Amino acid sequence: MAELIRIEKIVGRPVPLRGNDIDTDRIIPARFMKVVTFDGLGQYLFYDERFDGSGKPKGHVLDDPRFAAKGPRVAVVNKNFGCGSSREHAPQALLRWGIRALVGESFADIFFGNCMALGMPCVCASEADIAWLQQAIEEDPQQDCVVDLRSMRVEYRGRIIPVTMPEGFRRQLLEGTWDATRILLQAEDAIRQTAARLPYVRGFGAEVDS
Amino acid sequence: MGKTLLEKVWEAHTVRELPSGQTQLFIGLHLVHEVTSPQAFEMLREQGLRVLFPERTFATVDHIIPTDTRQRPYADPQAEGMMRAIERNCAEFGIRLFQASSGYQGIVHVLGPELGLTQPGMTVACGDSHTSTHGALGAVAFGIGTSQVRDVLATQCLAMQRPKVRRVVVDGCLARGVYAKDVILHIIRKLGVKGGVGYAYEYAGEVIECMSMEERMTVCNMSIEGGARLGYVNPDEKTFSYLRGREFAPKGEAFERAVRWWRSMASDPDARYDDEAHFRGEEIGPTVTWGINPGQAIAVDEAVPPPEAFPPDEREVAEEAYRYMGLRPGQPIRGMRIDVAFIGSCTNGRLSDLREAAKVARLGKVKPHVKALVVPGSESVARAAEAEGLHEIFRAAGFEWRMPGCSMCLAMNPDKLVDRQVCASSSNRNFKGRQGSPAGRTLLMSPAMVAAAAIAGEVVDVREILPA
């Protein structure tokens, strides 16, 4: 099984992805999901927003040369990012494009959980701070953005922004226990005991009523 | 102090509290389909893991399956590849697959309840956000991502945070021509597309109690469109009689014992809720979405709202919706010309949906400029509909009668919109590009309203067509 990977601090060039209620159909259109592996999904990230019908770029921020950097990236988003379909293909496409952390006003539940499963933190900041960040990045994208999960602060161009994330999730990232399979499997006996207690697992046999 | 169904189910399925503060939750029923599972099986192989309870997972094929032929190999090599992957994965890991033409196949959220796999008091998970549908039977059912599909396969558990519970009460009664779809579209319109984040919705009140099981499924199905990862209705006599005799439901004395347990899992009368919302059935009209998320909905006799009608943080999305949909504020939605009519999906692809649509379809003929499709939710729905002759009614009216699958709900198969076509659709999402064309436009509505729009060639009020 995979080793524990602790995620404490992400440093990378930021990219602003503006808009509320950006759904996962937009992040990765369904037609690119006819694949049996996640490899290569990065090139289809926000495909229909980036390219027209003939594949010509429409001038999306992801294709703006000012935002073309190598290495880890930090996405700065608005409200309810990742709503809609549960497709993990969405965070996988972000990850494979280079995103390692997201800073936003809020995230949809399933999307947040999917990002956690990949060790990709989603932290929340106030509307005003996100507005400042997005503008500051657009003015000068050539600096690193720091997402520090120990201090729960995001730093950009010298400004420090407090961010939040539910404590349990934060601890999983810091402790390297975000890959749930191994943790869950540690309790195999307890899993079997729980199953044996559930009346439907026992087929509603006569002992259920007693 | 009493407990909600959610609390009771949560407690019964808790394996342990995790150091992270989450719960390790046992999953009673795991459903799998071809799109979100191949990578999960691959992760099992890479990590040398097996499936812990293979008898608690069931698989079907629905998303990519063509609806005009079952001929293999499929014309689309990618679709064929995905089919081969799920066949191989299920065979290798000992999972039952409801294969096309087996008599069982269908959309994952249609077949769980109809086979009696989904039962009250269970936890249900599936790599699909509309897993909330199964809550109609009093199950705690939610969508998960592919890494979590791997977790359930390997451990039959998930690490989960317990959601809060909002009781959504709909009292009164519904007028003629108003359906479960209108109820849920109305709820989402009022509570917002992110209003339910962090919550489970418990649907209650006279309108919900009066609903059939299939109508409750329509309501629970779209919980996720309101931001709530799960929604449920407390099990009652209707639930129990729905389950009686279904293939995977308990039989004989075991069924009677099951009913006693199921009843005990319902929310107590003095349960405490984190929040409540109240609606009246009489306020709800036939509802249509005009925009690019399911909250952008109006009654069919209303006009597209102006930006000022929205809270400041929703105005930008409204402006984007006007542009994308080619609509102006103040414009009526009634009379909007449609190109395609789609009846189907896990929201509205069940027998009762087809019956309501057929009542309208028998009153006219599909306008020549409209392409109209009826796609039953499962092979069992198709059989029952054909036994009643519904397929003949649809065909006589000019609808195509297809084979079961997700079809144009998300257009991963050949059923797609073209260019800027407008589709009256009984599905659940009107996101940009959802129906297969990056510029395609979707108007969500009830199946009866879709049938009416197909016949009129434009959005109409089904109440004006239905006999009094």
Ligand code: SF4
């Ligand atoms: S019918 Fe649509 S929403 Fe339902 S499972 Fe299929 S694709 Fe998803």
